[in-house]
Amino acid sequence: HDHAKRLQERTSNSRSFHERASSVTPLGVESNVRSFDPYPFYIEETDGSYVTDMDGNEYLDFLLALGPIILGHGHPEVREAVKAQVDTSDLTATPQPIAIEFMEKVVEMTPSIERVRMANSGTEATMHAMRVARSYTGKEKIAKPEGGYAGAHDYALQSVYASEEALGPAKEPNTVSYGTGIPDAVSETMVAIPFNDKEATERILRKHADDMAAVIIEPVMFSCGCLKPRDGYHEFLRDLTEELGIVLIWDEVMTGFRLGPGSAQGRFGITPDMTTFAKAAGAGYQVAGFGGRTDIMEEIIPPRKEEASKWNSSAFHGGTYNGHPVAAAAGLKTLEILDDRDVYEHIDRLGDRLFTGLQEVADDVGLPVNVQHIGSMGQVYMTDHEIASYRDTWHANGDRFADWWLEAAADGVLFGNPMQGERFFTTYSHTDEQIDDALEVAEDAFRAVDH
């Protein structure tokens, strides 16, 4: 059965546009994860809970730009704030109050952040945070969980996706570059740890403690779908990193301002030393940043002129577009809305309905499915296995997931993108009726895939 066929029949304009796009950009897309076989559909308009492609097909959107769209597409107040800022100022390379006001709001809302700097993407945020942690500790190695995505820079692209053979023993995984073009010397400074395995994590961190600057970790591993921490894993990691003098960086690019006004750290009651954020902080605009304890963030302050001999003793942070006034205006308005409306109550309630509903309809159809979620974020795994680590996700049937996704997309619902390792979301503009519609489409799609 060709599960892509119905979608292809509806997307002929996208098919010809894909040829044009492929003649100017590899795979015909702006970022690798937007590509799928044989061609993606191209979106021309977005509005609230829906996106519309160039063939005029409307899709109920749970992909939500891979996370940023927390208020629905084109929230009127964010749009107004952006328009007003465009009419007021553009980029200057002298500081602007609007960016400082945004950062004040970040500090106010985020438990671990006493001082903050802005960036333009999650990738930049994790890159800068890792450098600052290295500078602060004077150590080089950084640990990250295997299967975790922390951005597209060389240090982050370690042990993201790899075969069992390449990763080696589960209790002491190898560090493997994702893709080519990354020097071996980079991998040598990174150490893979198995998420949710306290015993192995402790052994690995103790072994490298003298050289270990930081652990960078997602509070919930959404880069493997939705892996929730178990058995006090984060409490354990908080205590251990403190004992060993290792900076604990929570990569909240995905969870930040989405799992609650205080992000995952507020929800879980655990305070890391540093935090990165992006995505939901800007409701679709290029807002990102990193922050943490004052003593750590002061690593980026260069010594004064009279101490010129020490000029090389601080970590550089800079960027032409950091704190862009339009992004900052979008971010400030977004955080104000998130902080004083019922956004989390709404998206979490609909998230509970959507994800538990997906489990129920899959069970009714008799398909082995395990839906895991927290609040407004979750994933459908095509397996009845419990999924607690990256290696567990190998039990899930990725091809069947893609087939299910394609069937739902042909019926106008985007349950994330066609990759089993991704996840999807609810947003403030979603309604109960839209969840009902989505569950009907999901059930038909579960029936349509090969059992």
Ligand code: PLP
């Ligand atoms: N960190 C995490 C946990 C992410 O999920 C992502 C992106 O999905 C990134 C970092 C990188 O963010 P960006 O795509 O904005 O560079």
